[in-house]
Amino acid sequence: MTRTTRTTRATSRPTRTRGSCRVLSAALAVLASSAVLAGGVAAPASAAEAPAADSQRVVFIETKTADSSRTSTIVSTNPDGSDRRELLPVPAHGQAAPRGLITEVVFSKDGLRMAFVVDDGTPDIWTAKADGSEATLVRSNLVQLGTELDELDWSVDGQSLYVSFRPEEGPTGRQARLVRMTADGSSSAYVFATAPGTGSEGDVDVAWDGRLAFVRDGVVHAWDPRKGGEPQAIGQGSNPEFSRDGRQLLFSTAGAGSYDRQVYLFDSGETRTLVRWQDSRIFDNSPYGDYGATLTEGEKPQAVVGGGPRGPVTVSDPAATASAITWAVRPGATPWGQRPHDFGGTSAPDLMAKDAAGGLWLYESDGVGKLEPREDAGWGWASYRLTAVGDLDGDGAADALGQYGAQGDLWLIPGRTIGGLGYGKVKIGWGWKDLRLTGTGDMNGDGVPDVLAIDPTGNLWLYRGDGKGGLQPRVKQGWGFGDYRLTGVGALGVNGSPTVLAQKSNGDLFAYTDQMKSRAKIGHGWKDLTLTGIGDLTGDGVPDVLAKDPAGKLWRYDGDGAGALKTGRTQIGHGWNGLSTF
DSSP: OOSOBOOOOOOSSOOOOOOHHHHHHHHHHHHHHHOOOOOOOOSSOBOOOOOOOOOEEEEEEEEEEETTEEEEEEEEEOTTSOSOEEEOOOBOTTOOOOOSEEEEEEEOTTSSEEEEEEESSSEEEEEEETTSOSBEEEESSOOOTTEEEEEEEEOTTSSEEEEEEEEOSSTTOOOBOOEEEETTSSOEEESSSSOOSSSBEEEEEEOTTSOEEEEETTEEEEEOTTTOSSOEEEEEOEEEEEOTTSSEEEEEEEOSSSEEEEEEETTTTEEEEEEEEESOSOOEEOTTSSOEEEEOOSSSOOEEEESSTTOOEEOSOTTSEEEEEEEEEOTTOOOTTOOOOOOSSSSSOEEEEEOTTSOEEEEEBOSSSSBOOOEEEEOOOTTEEEEEEEOSSSSSSOEEEEEETTTTEEEEEOBOTTSSBOSOOEEEEOOOTTOEEEEEEOSSSSSSOEEEEEOTTSOEEEEEBOSSSOBOOOEEEESOOTTEEEEEEEOOSSSOOOEEEEEETTSOEEEEETTTTEEEEEESOOTTOEEEEEEOSSSSSSOEEEEEOTTSOEEEEEBOSSSSBOSSOEEEEOOOTTOEEO
C-alpha cells in the first residue's frame, strides 16, 4: 500500500552483496504468478477488458550534508525516474514554516493530501495538500517516553492517521504503542486498550477495507477494527504490506545475512516464500501492483524501483541519502474498493433525490444507518436524468452525470467539497438519450470511476473516466442486458472489486464483479424495487443498498462483506413516491 517505509536500522549481521534490483523484479514476477484470481460464470456474455494505464509516483526523502549542515527534501518521480519533482512544504496562512529535518512522508489513499514528520529534536506531524501547499502543523512533540516515532499511514477515509513507534535503543527503551490520531490532530488514542508484551507495535500498514497490519514484539499481526477482538498473529517478520485486494499480506523475515520475502494468504492460511536473499527488508509495492520499490543497504541508501520495461532503476540522487520510500497516486484518484457517494462534504455517504418539479434534495447520513431530514440542494432539474458517478474530475467531491434533451446531451455536474452539487455544469457529450447509465466506481483499477451503459438493443458498454471530468471512448463489455436494471453499489466482496447488482425483469437479483465477467445469483423477488447504491450507511465497512417499494417505503439492505446482502431489511423512510434517487 502507500504507507511510509523507513530505512533499515543498523545491524551486526553480515550483508550479502547480491543485487537488490534483480530480486525486485523477481519478487514482482512471483507475486503476479501466485495471485489468487476469482473465477465464475458470467451471463449475459461479457468481454474481457484490460486495465487502463495507471498514474502513480514513487516518493522518498533525500537528505544531504554540506558544511556540517543537513537538509532534507521530499522528492517524487515517475516509476522510471523521470519527471523529478521536489515537494516543498508551503505553510498555510498564519503558520510558521517547518523547522528541522523531514523524516517521514505518506500520502492519503486518494492522493489529495500528505502527512509528514519534521524532527527538530522532537517529532512534529504536519499535513498538506499533495503539492505541499497549505502545510499545517497538526501535532507537535508527539512522543511516547523512551520511544521513537516509526511510521505513518492514513486511514481509508482520510480522516485519521495511524502512528507507530519503536523503543529507543538502549536501557531507556519503553513499550511503544500504536496510536490513531484525527487528521487535524485534535485527538488521539491507543488503538489497543492493552499494551504489547515487552516491545513495540510498529510497521503499520492499512488495507483498502481498513484492516491493519503491524509488528508487535517481532511478530507480524493483522487486525480488523470493524470486528475488534484480538489481532491475528501471522508469523515472525517485519515490514508487512497488504496486497491491493487485501487477500495477501507480504512481509520480510531475516535469513542468514539477508532477508526473505514471504506472503501470507488469508483465504487458505498458508505462508509462502516469494523470494530469498534480499539485501533489504524493505519492499513496497506500488498502489496498482505493477512496480516495487526498495532502499538499498549501506552508508548512503538509494531508492530503487523495479518492475518496469527498463528493469530496476535508481531514482534518487546518488549524492543524497534516501529514506522513507512510499508511493502516491494521482490526486483525486478513487481508492481501490471505494465508490465515493459523499454529496454532503462530511466524508459520509449521502442520498440525492429529485422530485417531479425538478427540485433537488440532499439526505445526509445520520451515522447509524438512517438519513437526516432533507436539505434543499437546487432546482431546475426536471428534464434531467441524473446518475451518481463518484469523483469523475478528481477534485475530491462526488459528481453526477445528467442526460438532457432530445439530442441526449450529457453534462458533468461537479460536486463541491463543502457539500451539494456545483453550479458550473459542463457538457461532455451528446447522443446519450436512449442509454441507461450506471455509475460503478473504478472498474478497471486505474483510480478513476467508470460508467456502464445499456443501449436499446441490450448491449453493455463501459465508459472509462479520464480523470479530468470526461469519459474515454466506449468499450463493449457484454450483450443481452436489455432485460436487466443495473445498480453500482461498491465493493460487496472481500477483494475490493466493484459490485454491480442486476435486477432481471422476473425479479431475480444477480451480483456482478471482476469487470462484469463473474456473476452470482443472490436473491429473487426484487421485481418491483428501485435500488440505489449509497455506500456504507451503517458504518461497518461494507456498502449498503437502498430500495424504494411501490408503496413509497424506503428500505435499507446491508451488505454482508462476502459479495451479497444480509438476510432481512430495515425500513428507514416512507413517502418516497415521486422521488428519483441517485
